[in-house]
Amino acid sequence: MPILELDNACKSFGSTKVLANVSLSVEPGEFVAIVGFSGAGKSTLMSLLSGLAMPDTGAALYKGKHITGPGPERGVVFQNYSLLPWLTAFENVRLSVDQVFKAWSLQKRNDHVERYLNMVGLSHARDRRPAQLSGGMRQRVALARALATEPEVLLMDEPLGALDALTRATLQDELERISRLAGKTIVLVTNDVDEAILLADRIIPLSAGPSATLGPATEVSIARPRDRKRLNHEPLFRHIRVSVVEYLLDTKRTKQAATKRPPKSGLLVPAMEPSV
Amino acid sequence: MSQKSVWEKRIGLFLMPLLGAGVVLLVWTLTAAVFADNLPSPMKTWETSRLYILEPFEKRGELDQGILRFTWYSLERVAKGYSIAILLGAPLGFLLGMSPLFRGSFDPIVQILRPVSPLAWLPLGLVIFQKPEPAGIFTIAMCSMWPTVMNTALGVRSVPQDYLNVARALKLSRPKTLLKVMLPSALPYMFTGFRLSLGIAWLVIVAAEMLTGAPGVGGFLWQEYNALIYEHIILCILTIGLVGFALDRLMGLVEQRFRTA
Numbered sequence: 001m002p003i004l005e006l007d008n009a010c011k012s013f014g015s016t017k018v019l020a021n022v023s024l025s026v027e028p029g030e031f032v033a034i035v036g037f038s039g040a041g042k043s044t045l046m047s048l049l050s051g052l053a054m055p056d057t058g059a060a061l062y063k064g065k066h067i068t069g070p071g072p073e074r075g076v077v078f079q080n081y082s083l084l085p086w087l088t089a090f091e092n093v094r095l096s097v098d099q100v101f102k103a104w105s106l107q108k109r110n111d112h113v114e115r116y117l118n119m120v121g122l123s124h125a126r127d128r129r130p131a132q133l134s135g136g137m138r139q140r141v142a143l144a145r146a147l148a149t150e151p152e153v154l155l156m157d158e159p160l161g162a163l164d165a166l167t168r169a170t171l172q173d174e175l176e177r178i179s180r181l182a183g184k185t186i187v188l189v190t191n192d193v194d195e196a197i198l199l200a201d202r203i204i205p206l207s208a209g210p211s212a213t214l215g216p217a218t219e220v221s222i223a224r225p226r227d228r229k230r231l232n233h234e235p236l237f238r239h240i241r242v243s244v245v246e247y248l249l250d251t252k253r254t255k256q257a258a259t260k261r262p263p264k265s266g267l268l269v270p271a272m273e274p275s276v
Numbered sequence: 277m278s279q280k281s282v283w284e285k286r287i288g289l290f291l292m293p294l295l296g297a298g299v300v301l302l303v304w305t306l307t308a309a310v311f312a313d314n315l316p317s318p319m320k321t322w323e324t325s326r327l328y329i330l331e332p333f334e335k336r337g338e339l340d341q342g343i344l345r346f347t348w349y350s351l352e353r354v355a356k357g358y359s360i361a362i363l364l365g366a367p368l369g370f371l372l373g374m375s376p377l378f379r380g381s382f383d384p385i386v387q388i389l390r391p392v393s394p395l396a397w398l399p400l401g402l403v404i405f406q407k408p409e410p411a412g413i414f415t416i417a418m419c420s421m422w423p424t425v426m427n428t429a430l431g432v433r434s435v436p437q438d439y440l441n442v443a444r445a446l447k448l449s450r451p452k453t454l455l456k457v458m459l460p461s462a463l464p465y466m467f468t469g470f471r472l473s474l475g476i477a478w479l480v481i482v483a484a485e486m487l488t489g490a491p492g493v494g495g496f497l498w499q500e501y502n503a504l505i506y507e508h509i510i511l512c513i514l515t516i517g518l519v520g521f522a523l524d525r526l527m528g529l530v531e532q533r534f535r536t537a
Contacts, residue, residue, distance in 0.1 A: 084461075
């Protein structure tokens with residue numbers, strides 16, 4: 001049985017239809033990447049899965065049951081870190097651990113936080129506030145915060161979108177390692193096709209908005225662990241890359257022809273998204 | 277080069293304010309000499325006031341005390357009124373910021389009460405409490421509450437949606453969200469409100485003491501006007517200004533601490 005499902009979900013904000021008939025089915029243990037343009041509605045799709053927003057029509061299901069709100073079984077890594085600036089790295093992670101493992105002793109909770117900070121390589125920065133951390137470090141704290149609650153599903157909304165290219169590459173490699181170790185079901189939303197290929201078992205393109213919908217899925221049958229240097233020479237990598245990018249650009253052209261709007265920015269260009 | 281800039285800094289820090297003070301003293305002296313016969317000159321003001329300044333805590337009689345002793349009475353009064361203002365204002369601000377129903381119902385009233393002068397509140401305080409002391413404190417509280425209310429409400433409305441999403445994703449309870457997310461996020465705004473409120477509380481003290489005749493720096497000012505000792509009016513004005521300045525700086529430091537945190 002799929003662990004996460006969207007069944008013909010539609011979502012509008014005001015008169016703009018953001019998502020139209022989105023259907024998605026994620027199996028336990030699977031790493032699914034959803035790739036789409038900035039502003040296409042990726043964050044909205046993520047909100048439906050996390051329970052921060054409800055679909056207007058259709059359904060969002062977790063283990064076959066309707067999602068009625070956020071829950072600790074679905075950990076979220078937000079697009080812009082969303083760390084609380086008045087708390088240290090340690091305290092940010094502790095806040096979520098306190099909430100999910102209320103029954104544990106203080107010692108056990110502290111050890112638990114320590115372990116996850118260590119996993120993302122931030123033990124040395126545990127007492128620093130977000131303002132004193134680099135973008136990459138902040139994102140690691142956010143990742144540790146989500147992982148420390150030991151969710152069954154990890155939802156990552158463009159977790160590396162705000163980072164520079166080099167930090168991004170480093171963290172991608174780390175995500176690859178952590179996701180393999182954790183063995184969790186992961187849904188990653190990104191605008192970076194290479195990132196998706198490096199990390200995911202399955203890539204699903206989200207067509208250009210408005211009325212975005214999911215396109216045909218592509219299995220990434222490249223063996224793990226994946227090495228970004230070798231990946232470039234992998235014929236399958238190039239094949240997937242070309243087919244996903246072409247599908248996305250195609251949907252954009254059709255949309256533009258239909259709506260006659262001036263061409264907008266392409267992939268990998270940050271743009272405003274409706275925040276939910 | 278750097279030596280020179282250090283000197284320039286010192287000149288900016290000390291000499292220029294002295295220059296400003298010199299100009300004001302000159303204008304004051306000329307005004308007193310040329311067309312305001314009753315206005316005491318700076319020299320005369322010092323002569324008459326020196327006893328109150330040099331023995332600032334002396335108590336010679338109920339209406340004849342050192343200037344800092346009077347100031348202390350006033351500060352006590354302000355502390356009481358200001359505490360009430362904050363204890364009422366902060367929760368009121370939170371309600372205004374959080375609940376659209378509450379804001380819709382009470383924001384118009386707040387906007388109407390906000391610009392009311394202390395001179396208007398004091399008689400009402402006397403009517404309600406029948407005694408001058410609580411009436412004064414009531415006036416200070418009623419006048420100084422509003423910046424805290426408005427800034428707290430603004431701070432609560434400005435809590436980033438991201439933080440609230442974190443709270444929702446973690447399923448924090450309502451009280452916990454309030455305490456762990458909204459309050460820390462709104463705190464810098466609240467401290468701006470606290471600082472402005474303190475400024476107003478100190479501003480109101482003179483009016484409150486004048487009308488109630490309570491001992492304090494404002495009461496002393498009014499009493500010395502009636503006793504025709506005009507030098508002491510100027511002494512009181514300067515004291516009120518200096519104390520207000522010090523209070524503002526003090527709150528500014530506290531505010532700064534919370535801003536960086």
